Amino acid sequence: MEDSATPSISVQPPTDAEHPTSRAQQLTLKRRASASFADALDDSLSRKRMKEEHDTKDVSEQPEETAAAVSTSDAALADQLAQExxxxxxxxxxxxxxVVAPCQHFFCGSCCVLWIRNGGTNCPHCRxxxxxxTPFRPLQSVLDVLLRAAPHKARTERERQQADEIYTGTTMRLPTPREASPEPDINPSDFIRPCPxxxxxxxxxxxxxxxxxDPNVDPENAWPLEDGTPPGHGLCGNCENLLALPSPLTTKCDFCQVSFCGIGVQGRCIASPILSQHPHAISDVxxxxxxxxxxxxxxSNTVEAEIMFDYLTAQRITPRHIYREIVTHIQAQPGAFLPLIQQELFIDVHAVPAGPDPEPDSPRSRICRQCAAEVFLYGLRDWFxxxxxxxxxxxxVLSRKDCEDGSDCGRQRDLAHAREFNHMIPNTAPAQSEPQEEAAVAQEVAVPSTPPSPSDIPAPPSSGTNTPEESAIEVPVAFNDGPPADVPVVNDASNVPDDNSMH
Structure with missing residues (x-):
């Protein structure tokens, strides 16, 4: 039996009129179970856009103090980079x-050239x-960026000009270190040690x-230092040690008259044939x-010297080749090496005493390294x-005008003048006077310009018979219509003119 007392309740769904929110809006407010790729992309773009707008706002609203701090930081960075x-x-x-290989230290190109010119044979920094x-091009790019940001860091115009005159931007080679000669055999005692x-x-x-x-074996019979060099011995011109003059290894330079032991340093303690010798300290460019x-x-014309250096590098010419051509040219001249010997180019080229010098025109067949260098320097300019x-x-180079003063110009150290004019002009002998001029000068000296006075005419002898030589004396007489002529004058009292007849 139904319970009539219990009321029935019916639930009706709300209508659109009762609630203003539409169904579409209800569906939009619902949370989805998973986000699609398109939604994630839209969200990322939105965040990126918001960040850009925020950065733009920050920059526009950046205070002056922050901008000044950034500028100071850039200046400090430029200073630190310039320091490095x-x-x-x-x-x-x-x-x-x-950059120097293999140590990779870098320098100014001009500084490295001057280092090599002053005798440097290794890295200037680490030795x-x-x-x-070689040129350091990557570092040059960094320098260009630095100087664009800080132009005041650049070297002065004068410094750049001087550096460009020294370094031309080419690859260089450091000279190989030379072998040092052994130290002289310094004897601490009062006696001379035996030679080898x-x-x-x-x-x-x-x-x-x-x-x-040997003074250590027999000091009583040792040779005292105060007595000079022992007989048959001398000092080597290179190592300065004692040598035996008659030894088959001993050689003598025919130019400086100094002997060499042939033992101390191979290739240096020797006087070689002229054409086969090496000039001292001149091995490469x-x-x-x-x-x-x-x-x-x-x-001291550095422009002409550098032109020669570039020529030697381009033509691959070695100093030894130049030396041989100079020697060949000198030997082909009539006097050969006589002009060099007369100029005393080979006097005191060594620290040891030289032997007796033969006649200047005596033949020369052997030469030492120092004298070979003197010959090289003597003929280098004429060779070029x-x-x-x-x-x-x-x-x-060839199109430059010749300087009026030639090799005697006193402005050759002026780089601008040396670059504009050519000073490599052969030395010419002074021009001799013409034969007609020489004859005129001789006649002017021989003939007086004014006629002689009567007092200049020799008086006749007081007595005695005149000899034929005495009776005819040639005395110049002046004529009005021509030059003075020589006429014979007889020593006779009647022929001697008086004062009135001379006028």
Whole structure:
């Protein structure tokens, strides 16, 4: 039986009129179970857009203090970078940098050239053995960026101009270190030690006929230092040690008259045939660049010297080849080496005393390294004058006008003048006077310009008979219509003119 007391409740769904929210809105407010890729992309783009707008707002609203702090930070960075890019030689911001291999230290190109010219054979920073110097292009790019941001860091215009005159941007090679000569055999005692050939059973196969007594063995018969060099001995011109003059290893230079032992340093303690010798301290173009004597050959004209250096590098000409051509040219001249000997080029080239000098015109067959260097420097400029005639130089070099003063110009140290004018002009002998001029000068000296006075005419002898030689004396007489003529005058009292007849 139904319970009529319990009321029935019916639940009706709400209508759209009763609730303002539409069904579409209800569906939009619902949370989805998973997000699609498109929704994630839209969300990412929205966040990126919001960040850009925020950054833009921050920049626009950045206070002046923050901008000043950023500028100060940039200046500090430029200063720190300039400090790190200092040259190891001049301690300034590196200019046209070069890098040394294999140590990889960098320097200004001009500083490295001056280092080589002054005798440097290794890295200027670490003193390590180095082989080549090349332009450092990556570092140059960093310098360009730095100077665009901080132009005030650049070197002065004068410094850049001087550096460009020294370094041309080419690859260089550091000269190889030279072998040092052994130290002289300094004797602390008051006696001379025996030479290498004085020792019995020495390894050189020859014993000195006048051996020197070893002061450590027989001090009573030792040779005192105050007595000078023992007979049959001398001092080597290279190592300055005692040598035996008659030894088969001993050689003598025919130019400086100094002997060499042939034992101390191989290839140096020797006087070789002239054409086969090596000039001292001149092995390659690098040695020429660092030799001050080479620049003196060109009257300190660095422009002409550098033109020769570039020519030698381009033509691959070695100093030894130049030396041989100079010697061949000198030997072909009538006097050969006589002009060099008369100029005393080979006097006191060594620290040891020289032997007796033969006649100046005596033949010369052997030469030492120091004298070979003197011959090289003597003929270097004339050799390059002859070499220029082959036409291998650039047109810009050959087209320069000749300087009026030539090699005697006193402005050759002025770089602007040296670049504009050519000073490599052969030395010409002073022009001789014409034969007609010489004859006129001789006649003017022989003939007086005014006629002689009567007092200048010799008086006749007081007595005695005149000889034929005395009776005719030639005296110049002046005529009104011509030059003075010589007429015979007889020593007769009637023929002697008086004062009135002369006017």
């Amino acid at each position: 890019l200092q040259c190891g030689c001049c301690s300034e911001l590196v200019y046209r940098p070069v 390590g053995l180095s082989t080549s110097v 050939n004085c020792v019995l059973g020495n390894p050189y196969g020859w014993r000195c006929p006048q051996p020197i007594v 690098g040695d020429l660049i660092q030799s001050q004597a080479v620049y003196e050959c060109f009257n 004058l002859r070499e220029r005639q082959k036409g291998f130089l650039e047109e810009s």
